[in-house]
Amino acid sequence: MNLKGLVAVSGKPGLYKIIGQNKSGFVLESLDEQKAKLIVNLTTAKLASLEDITVFGDDDDIKLATIFENMKSSASIPDPKADGTTLRKYFREVAPNHDEERVYASDMKKIITWFSLIKDLPLFTENPEGEAEAAQSEAAVEPEPTAVEEAKPVKKAAKKTKKAE
CATH class of the missing domain: 2.30.30.730 (SH3 type barrels.)
Structure with a gap:
């Protein structure tokens, strides 16, 4: 993503x-x-x-991209206007280690609204640039070594002599 x-x-x-x-x-x-x-x-x-953006977690903060990935694989997404208990139950699924005291219902509504805006965009299925470069470098096969050319002798520059006046 x-x-x-x-x-x-x-x-x-x-x-x-x-x-x-x-x-x-x-x-x-x-x-x-x-x-x-x-x-x-x-x-x-x-x-x-x-x-x-990160969400408060019990141990570490949870990146928004991680929550979106979990939401993508989730069976059903509640309406952002649902009550707080429904949103909290859903968030326990997609962000199991979130800090329930510091993550408010308004935060959960905002994240669900954002997800509904971007879930159909093509960038939602793209890899981030850093991951894409890492995947390309892992997939790259090193070329087989070729015969080394013999070193050509270096031509020496002709010395210029000064004319005596």
């Missing part, structure tokens, strides 16, 4: 893809059907990259 370039903007619903940058901020495109363009000023809005 490749979440690179996807961001959530504080105060704005939905998710956005970064399509450019200008001197005062970023140019974003919404991931919904409208594909609305938005220019975000970095001094007034906060951007949260989906690949950097």
Whole structure:
């Protein structure tokens, strides 16, 4: 799953893809059907990259990508507007070690809404760039050694002599 370039903007619903940058901020495109363009000023809005978001866990924080992977393999996803107990029961399945005291129902609703926005996008099935490069390097076969060419003698530069005047 490749979440690179996807961001959530504080105060704005939905998710956005970064399509450019200008001197005062970023140019974003919404991931919904409208594909609305938005220019975000970095001094007034906060951007949260989906690949950097984690959820509080009992031992370690849980990456959002891991939760999305578990949600992808889940049989049914509850409605984001469901009650808190239904959401908590579902989250115990997809994020079994989440900290139930610090992960609120509003957080779970937001994650389920984000998942419903990006689950049909092609980038949802892509590998992140780092994993893709690692897979390519593992799959690469080293070429067989070829016969080594003999070293050619290096030509010496002709010395220039100065004419005596």
